Amino acid sequence: MQKTVEYINNRVSPATVQLLIRERSKGNSLRQLGRIFNRSHERIRQVLAKYDLPQVTLLPETTVAAKLGYLPAWLIQLRKEGIINPIKSAYYWLYSEEQVR
Numbered sequence: 001m002q003k004t005v006e007y008i009n010n011r012v013s014p015a016t017v018q019l020l021i022r023e024r025s026k027g028n029s030l031r032q033l034g035r036i037f038n039r040s041h042e043r044i045r046q047v048l049a050k051y052d053l054p055q056v057t058l059l060p061e062t063t064v065a066a067k068l069g070y071l072p073a074w075l076i077q078l079r080k081e082g083i084i085n086p087i088k089s090a091y092y093w094l095y096s097e098e099q100v101r
Contacts, residue, residue: 017051024048027088058087058094067100 016037023033030041030048037044065072078084079093086093 012047012051017047020044020048021052024052025087027090027094029090057097059097059100061086061093061095064095064100 020033020037023036024030028036030044033044034041059067061072061075065075075084075093075095079086084095084099086095086099088094
């Protein structure tokens, strides 16, 4: 799935930025996005840093469970029921600080 980065007046188009943000929020790494858009991971990082909202700290499921004083199975059940929506990375489910509160 190769996509092109559209430029308007030497700037990245808003549609491309929205697509980058959406794909990044799905858990794609900068390298994966770079391959998809045929750009370096550094260029993808620069675009996201310029146009994306501030980054939030993401915590793995085991850390969140320990912080809250619950077993990881409790978080798994909440995730399966759709009560919480963590981000799926390559190997882990990641939770934002806001979700932990």
